Amino acid sequence: MLAVIPPIQDGSWQAELRAALRTGDDLAAAGLIAPERAAEAERVRAVFDVQIPDSYLDAIAESGPADPVWRSAVPAAEELIVRPEELGDPIADEAHTPVPGVTRRHRDRALLKPTYACAVYCRFCFRRYAVGQGEETLRRGELEAALSYIAKTTELWEVILTGGDPLVLSDGRLAEILDRLRAIEHVKVLRVHTRAPAVLPARVTDELAALLAGPRTRPRKPVWVVLHVNHVRELTPAAEEAIDRLADRGVPLLNQSVLLRGVNDTVEAQEALLRRLVELRVKPYYLHHADLARGTSHFRTTLEEGQELVRALRARVSGLCQPAYVLDLPGGHGKVPVGPATVHREGGETWIEDASGRRHHYPPAVAADEDPEDSGAVANGRSGR
Ligand SMILES: *Cc1c(COP(=O)(O)O)cnc(C)c1O
Numbered sequence: 098m099l100a101v102i103p104p105i106q107d108g109s110w111q112a113e114l115r116a117a118l119r120t121g122d123d124l125a126a127a128g129l130i131a132p133e134r135a136a137e138a139e140r141v142r143a144v145f146d147v148q149i150p151d152s153y154l155d156a157i158a159e160s161g162p163a164d165p166v167w168r169s170a171v172p173a174a175e176e177l178i179v180r181p182e183e184l185g186d187p188i189a190d191e192a193h194t195p196v197p198g199v200t201r202r203h204r205d206r207a208l209l210k211p212t213y214a215c216a217v218y219c220r221f222c223f224r225r226y227a228v229g230q231g232e233e234t235l236r237r238g239e240l241e242a243a244l245s246y247i248a249k250t251t252e253l254w255e256v257i258l259t260g261g262d263p264l265v266l267s268d269g270r271l272a273e274i275l276d277r278l279r280a281i282e283h284v285k286v287l288r289v290h291t292r293a294p295a296v297l298p299a300r301v302t303d304e305l306a307a308l309l310a311g312p313r314t315r316p317r318k319p320v321w322v323v324l325h326v327n328h329v330r331e332l333t334p335a336a337e338e339a340i341d342r343l344a345d346r347g348v349p350l351l352n353q354s355v356l357l358r359g360v361n362d363t364v365e366a367q368e369a370l371l372r373r374l375v376e377l378r379v380k381p382y383y384l385h386h387a388d389l390a391r392g393t394s395h396f397r398t399t400l401e402e403g404q405e406l407v408r409a410l411r412a413r414v415s416g417l418c419q420p421a422y423v424l425d426l427p428g429g430h431g432k433v434p435v436g437p438a439t440v441h442r443e444g445g446e447t448w449i450e451d452a453s454g455r456r457h458h459y460p461p462a463v464a465a466d467e468d469p470e471d472s473g474a475v476a477n478g479r480s481g482r
């Protein structure tokens with residue numbers, strides 16, 4: 098697994114990653130679990146890897162599932178419970194994989210997964226069938242094949258580096274991939290999905306920030322960085338500095354969260370997170386309904402609970418703070434917005450629900466082929482827009 102990490106210097110992010118907690122004994126020695134739970138933690142780790150770097154440990158205030166960060170990173174016996182509706186590959190990535198390392202569900206964009214290694218192995222991970230299972234990094238030949246697929250697929254306007262976490266790659270490896278993608282004429286926009294700024298802030302060096310900001314030549318081919326932060330406590334002072342380093346370089350920043358029971362399924366937890374992100378120049382992008390990954394039922398809310406939450410947030414926080422609540426349909430049919438329905442039709446009439454749930458009548462539009470004289474649209478002043 099450490100093959101992706103070059104020679105290690107003391108105090109570097111690579112050294113921090115190498116020293117991360119992994120075993121049941123590590124967790125017990127750090128006081129995260131009772132020593133008698135170490136064997137159970139090892140059983141869970143056999144199903145899905147454990148890795149907690151030192152700086153993420155700083156975000157844990159108390160040992161136990163009541164702590165949102167502990168719950169996100171420390172293995173729990175519930176992960177061994179697999180429910181019948183749960184799936185190995187919940188969003189059917191494998192069925193949409195034209196070449197190893199590439200997932201494509203849309204005409205204009207595709208995922209490129211150069212590694213399945215991460216800085217932290219999140220206990221709710223939707224890609225746990227592939228992530229943290231050894232064999233993490235694409236081999237040289239596979240990466241070449243993935244890049245050729247992208248180069249010959251001229252409809253691809255955007256390439257999304259994900260995984261795994263692409264920022265566990267060395268700067269050299271990452272620079273090479275970004276340069277190769279930028280050199281493809283039809284690829285205009287790049288994206289990196291990463292949890293590193295929050296869970297391994299030391300990774301965000303000035304060199305990395307410069308690399309992501311990219312050359313000033315035209316066309317710019319920007320890298321949009323999409324963070325993954327679920328709780329305001331993950332935004333430690335070091336994480337905030339890492340985010341500032343990217344924002345100060347002009348790297349556009351978004352955030353996606355997963356809606357997780359016991360982590361961020363209250364209006365208060367969401368409000369605190371969303372406000373802080375916007376204060377840090379990060380635009381909340383998606384709130385994902387938790388996928389049907391195996392052994393994650395203790396994290397899943399109902400869709401109705403999620404809808405109630407986003408309805409309450411709509412009334413409570415600035416539009417800048419609002420993420421789109423989305424469900425990635427099982428079977429690989431893509432993401433669908435599942436926020437509360439606000440448009441209702443009754444007897445040919447349209448009613449729109451406001452943030453507090455009251456319904457308001459909304460007049461019908463004039464059909465494009467309708468003669469305004471006949472409809473009286475001009476007479477009542479309704480044709481202006
Ligand atoms: C989620 C996903 C994307 C990105 O979707 P956006 O709505 O553009 O953020 C692209 N491709 C695949 C296969 C995905 O699963």
Ligand code: SF4
Nearest residue numbers: 215218219222261292
């Ligand atoms: S960082 Fe993403 S891919 Fe990695 S374990 Fe967490 S959720 Fe899974």
